Amino acid sequence: MNIALAQIKLKPADYNFNLKNIISKIESTESEMIVFPQADATKLGSGDLASDEKCILRQIEMYEEIAAKKYQKLIVIGDVLIYNGEILESEDGFYNIKNTKIYVADNFYEDIDCDLYILTGLRHYSMNSTKDFIESINPKSDFIFVNSIGFSNCKVWAGQSFAKNKNGQLSAILPLCEEIVKQVNFAVFIPYVEGPIEEEIIKVTTFALKEYCENTGFKKVIFGLSGGIDSALTAVLATMALGAENVLGVLMPSIFSSQGSIDDSIKLAQNLGIKTEKHSITPMFDIFMEKIAHETLDTSDKENLAIENLQARLRAIILMYFSNRDSRLLLSTGNKSEAAMGYGTLYGDMAGGLNLLADLTKTNVYKVSNYINRNGEIIPQEILDKAPSAELRPNQTDQDSLPDYAILDDIIEMYIEKEMTSAEICEKYDKELVEDVIKKIYRSEFKRRQACLGVKLTQKSFFDGVNLPITQKIY
Numbered sequence: 001m002n003i004a005l006a007q008i009k010l011k012p013a014d015y016n017f018n019l020k021n022i023i024s025k026i027e028s029t030e031s032e033m034i035v036f037p038q039a040d041a042t043k044l045g046s047g048d049l050a051s052d053e054k055c056i057l058r059q060i061e062m063y064e065e066i067a068a069k070k071y072q073k074l075i076v077i078g079d080v081l082i083y084n085g086e087i088l089e090s091e092d093g094f095y096n097i098k099n100t101k102i103y104v105a106d107n108f109y110e111d112i113d114c115d116l117y118i119l120t121g122l123r124h125y126s127m128n129s130t131k132d133f134i135e136s137i138n139p140k141s142d143f144i145f146v147n148s149i150g151f152s153n154c155k156v157w158a159g160q161s162f163a164k165n166k167n168g169q170l171s172a173i174l175p176l177c178e179e180i181v182k183q184v185n186f187a188v189f190i191p192y193v194e195g196p197i198e199e200e201i202i203k204v205t206t207f208a209l210k211e212y213c214e215n216t217g218f219k220k221v222i223f224g225l226s227g228g229i230d231s232a233l234t235a236v237l238a239t240m241a242l243g244a245e246n247v248l249g250v251l252m253p254s255i256f257s258s259q260g261s262i263d264d265s266i267k268l269a270q271n272l273g274i275k276t277e278k279h280s281i282t283p284m285f286d287i288f289m290e291k292i293a294h295e296t297l298d299t300s301d302k303e304n305l306a307i308e309n310l311q312a313r314l315r316a317i318i319l320m321y322f323s324n325r326d327s328r329l330l331l332s333t334g335n336k337s338e339a340a341m342g343y344g345t346l347y348g349d350m351a352g353g354l355n356l357l358a359d360l361t362k363t364n365v366y367k368v369s370n371y372i373n374r375n376g377e378i379i380p381q382e383i384l385d386k387a388p389s390a391e392l393r394p395n396q397t398d399q400d401s402l403p404d405y406a407i408l409d410d411i412i413e414m415y416i417e418k419e420m421t422s423a424e425i426c427e428k429y430d431k432e433l434v435e436d437v438i439k440k441i442y443r444s445e446f447k448r449r450q451a452c453l454g455v456k457l458t459q460k461s462f463f464d465g466v467n468l469p470i471t472q473k474i475y
Contacts, residue, residue, distance in 0.1 A: 001031075001032040001033045002032045002183065003031060003032070003033045003034075004181050004183050004184070005035055005172065005182050006029070006034050006035060006037075007146060007161045007179065008037065008149070008179050009148065009149050009150055010037060010038075010044055010150050011044070011215060012041060012045050012049070012152045013044070013049055013050070013058075015058045015059065015062045018039050018062065019062050019066070022036060026066075026075060027071075028181075029181050032074065033073060033074040034074075034075055034076070035076040035118060035144055035146050036075070036078065036146060037077075037078060037120075037122060037161075038078030038120055038121070038122050038148065039062070039080075040059070040079075043078065043121075044122070045152030046152075063082065064087070067082045068085065072084075074097055076104070078120045079093075081102075081104070083097060093105050101115045102115065102118065103141075104118045104120055105117075105118075105120065106120055107119075107121060108136075108137055108139075110140070112140070113140070116141060116142050116144065117143045117144070118144050118145075119137075119143070119144070120146075122147055122157055123147050124155040124157055124158075124456065125157070125456070125457065126456075126459045127197055128197060130194075134162055134164075134170065134173075140166060142164070142171075143163060143165075143166075146161045147161045149177055149207070151208045151212055153453070154453055154454055154463055154464050155464065156204050156207065156455060156456065158207070159177055159178060159180075160173065160174060160175070161173070162174065165187070171185060171186050171190065176203050176204070177204060198371035199371070201360070201364070201368050202371075202372070205356045205357075205455050205457075206237055206240045207241075208354075209237065209241040212354055216329070218327065218328070218329040218353075219246060219327075220242070220246040220327070221328055222249075222322055222323050222326070222328040222329070222330055223238070223248075223319070223330065223332075223333055223352075224250055224315055224333065225249030225250060225251050226251075226252075226261060226333075227262065227383065228383065228389070229365055229366060229379075229388060230334065230365060231249070231265075232264075232383050233357060233365055233368060235247065235268060235274060236372055236378060239274055244272055245275075248274065248277065249269055249274055249277075250276070250319060251265050252278075252280070252318055252319075253280050253281070253282075254280070254281050254285060254392075256392060256394060256396070260382065260386070262278075264380050267382075268378075268379060271380070281311060281314045281318070284314050285310065288310065288314070308345070311348075311392050312349045312392070315349070316347060320351060323353075329353045329354060330352045331352055332350060334355060334358065334451075335358070335360050335365050336358060336360055336361045336412065336462070337402070337408055338362070339447075339448055339451065340437075340440070340462070341402055341408070341440045342440060342447050343398070343401065350447065350451050350452070351452070353452055353453065354452060354453050355452055356455055357454075358461070359456055359458050359461040359463075361409035362408075362409060364409075403437070407429065408437065411429060411437045411438075412437070414428075415438060416462075416466060417459060417460050438475060439475040441475075442468055442472060442475040443475065445470050446470045448462045
């Protein structure tokens, strides 16, 4: 049979959109068979809504409406097969259509005897995993995996659908985060070419932001522009996703902010063509200290957590005001390293509706930022070169409170993503350091539970795949 792979956008429980999109691809594609991703609400990330009576009924109606059109082709939508106006059912996953023995399943089994194997389980994006997934499939028959593109509850369905022939050779692979319908030729062999991981991260995060805004109604975004690398990368990604005209960066200097950070922020905004506003938090800070705290600021203090957090929360007040007033989505700009260590202020710099960097370690933030500058300066080099700092006290740097990021990020990845034991990690790093990092990971869980939605980029992110207790007595 002439087969088409339909890697399309599907939205959780949005049956009007899904139905229209599926029908448009059926009617614009000349093929005997067209294979779509799963459109089941549960598989698309609808959670408990999938068991809602209205949702269940609408899903059944969607398949019935497609069947009623009696298209003269086999239509496969995940594990639902529609042929000659009928919705086909099979208890064992096998179907015989036009002398073709088809097997449909959520998982891959090597010992299945069929002519065409269709893998229906959707797969969310995870860095450095696509090649391994493709290589793990060793079919005895022609094979198809069709993934959707979409974003729901932190997970990105990023496409990269593919087909293999019965010799295990790759016959087709579809692009990342793009809607496309492609005819499959199982006689063709193509090599798998792995592109830069930084390019993937950029495509996935910008796609996630566009999808989130499209699905929630936001058209514009706002964030704090601090002169640091995290807000700079967020600014670039937001501009790529939504266009400079829809992006607003707010400079909110305090008495501790350096002139360099202000200048770097303005230079970045000019490079991107985005709008900026500048609102010093010093007047608000002074009034609070005088009227509420009844204290005089002592700038010689090496550390005053209440003072530091107050500044972050005053900035959040400004950002949330403009977010509410102008219907702008507030983007939080913290990264995975900071989240692991609790290096962020609840209701302050952690405030927001979406975080594009939440599953990126600081090391990866720098990698992506340098990649963005590969053909010329977009992020000012001064931002890339200077020591990271929250600038909440005089001469502060992140490394006053945190280990070197290269070491810290390696420990976080080994413990969280690779699930290595502390003893295994201590074979590479100092025991006291490792135990301190792990202790902080556990003791910061209460903050992460109150953080905004993030974009999942790894197999195990703090907001999906990691389940730590908030109260415990081990660490």
